[in-house]
Amino acid sequence: MSALPSQVVAEPSAPSSELPGPRAALRKLGRGELGSLRVLIVLAIIWTVFGIAHDRFLSAVNLTNLTLQIAAVGTISIGVVLVLLLGEIDLSVGAVSGLAGAVMASLSVKAGWPAVPAISAALATGALIGLFQGTVATRLEIPTFVVTLAGLLAWQGALLQVLGKTGTLNLTDPGIVNLANTFYGDAVGWILAVGSIAAICAAALLGRRRRAAAKLPLEPLPALVLRVGAAAAAIVAAMAVLNSDRGVPLALLILVVLVVLFDTIAMRTGFGRHIYAVGGNEEAARRSGIRVNRVRTIVFVLASTLAATGGVLEASRLLAANQSSGGGDLLLLAIAGPVIAGVSLFGGRGRVWGALAGALVIGSISNGMDLLNFESSVKFMVTGGVLLAAVSLDAIARMRRRAHGRL
């Protein structure tokens, strides 16, 4: 739930040259190193503003709705984070999510397939698209910007083709519909909360014990307690809010599990390390023997598959796939979210957690403006402004790093 544990985990030992303290923390904030903390501050400001502007914004019902609204875009953003870490971009994720939703709907409604095969086919469609786009981009050395821009158009066409004359397919299969409309009761929620807090504590303590056994420097105990405590508090608070409404939405669980899974892949596996390496210095990665194009292609497969997953979730929430599925501002929001949360457009910097945190920020703005009955003209302009602000922050952070001789 919380994006807090992220940045600190990456640097288990505080750099000795910079004493921890409010001033150092502020400086880091400016440099964009504490991207996850920055996004929490932004989120707090947004929630405060909308909470004052509309009394129902912070209600349990609305916050639960918010989690349902962000499940799809957050899932798509996970893939976007991976692509951004490479220093690439995938403009086709919106269209792919729409196409995947349509494939699932078409198979379920027109062909009468059961839920699981229909969903699997949708995900496989995403994977194949990613494989195709990744292979074309790496083999022919075309910028992914162009390949996925072509994809954006082509997959939108494919969506219209799949939907056929009807234009809209209404979903009825409970197996599909329940994805976004299932809520777990109090007991399940609290078991999950206690379980995940226990897991976080255990991981922190075991990691600390291994480091101590190897006589490596340890993170200061107060910092560890603060980090774990903040994560636990966030989980408990989220659970309390969700339980006072309908309970824990399955769609949110799917999003959180995917975020944890891909954050682990990015931070704790060799493949994840290679993604960061390619994004940081492609030539260095190649010289060390990393098969750069293979890493790239796999990431594009993952991104398109995650986009397809998001499309399935969105179709399930809206109970339909139609011609505008995956269109509109979905693509921009899926990219803007992670960037707001500190994932660099220039590659190599950021965490998968940014997908969740960024989706919360973007979703909150959109949700709040809906509550306040803003015209879509205003909504578009505000969202555009937020995206520009986020990208500017990223660019400023990069300039400061360069000014500090740390490109």
Add this chain to the structure above:
Amino acid sequence: MTREVPGGAPTGAPASPTPLLEMRGIEKYYGPVHALTEVEFAVRAGEVMGLVGDNGAGKSTLIKTISGVGPADAGEIRFAGELVRVRNPQHAAALGVAAVYQDLALCDNLDVVGNLFLNREERRWGRRGLLDEVAMEEQARRLLESLSIGGLPDVRREVATMSGGQRQSVAITRALLGEAKLVILDEPTAALGVVQTEQVLQLVRRLRDRGLGVVLVSHNLADVFTVADRITVLRLGRNAGTFPAEPAFRQEVVAAITGVTGDLAPTGSEDADS
């Protein structure tokens, strides 16, 4: 270590132990450009071989044929006595050749440990398991300590935050982790100040003391004479002699580089064999 090399021998092939690396008749073309012509080059274990020459002499081209970045078009390469064909960098790495290029090839966004272990990460629970950060950090600390690399404040710091000398040290140390037998350093001191240069040269000596063969490519003759055992000179893509790195040979080395002295004909390795 030892210096029983006869001065001005055409190649470094000594009578005693088999050279770690021995190259003969190396040819390399870049399109119509004949970049290397019948080049011979040899390095023994526990030896620092300086490789010098003017711009365009073929130094970079030659080390690329060793490191697999730009394989030779003709000629034979023996590594530890075995005839090999170096086709690509991975192949060279498997043989035990590690190259540290001028541009360092470090990932600025990764910390020291991440860079040292790039693509040879330690894992837990099997080869496909999670990264073992504790084991990597421990090894990194031990290695850096054993090389007495001072001034590396924290192995968990991003290399983006480090000075040129520190970054060079990280890049060279990387070569040691991969069980390298031959380390190629391309202009390791080019961008460094006096103190940092001294640190890097000290590190080069430690590599030699560990029994590694070191190829030191440099424009800076002072550095080469300080740390190298022998010096191979290239000129216009051909051998222009191999000399002991002793002050007495300084004039000859300079002459071989520039090709101005009458004693040494400007082209052809045969002529250096006087």
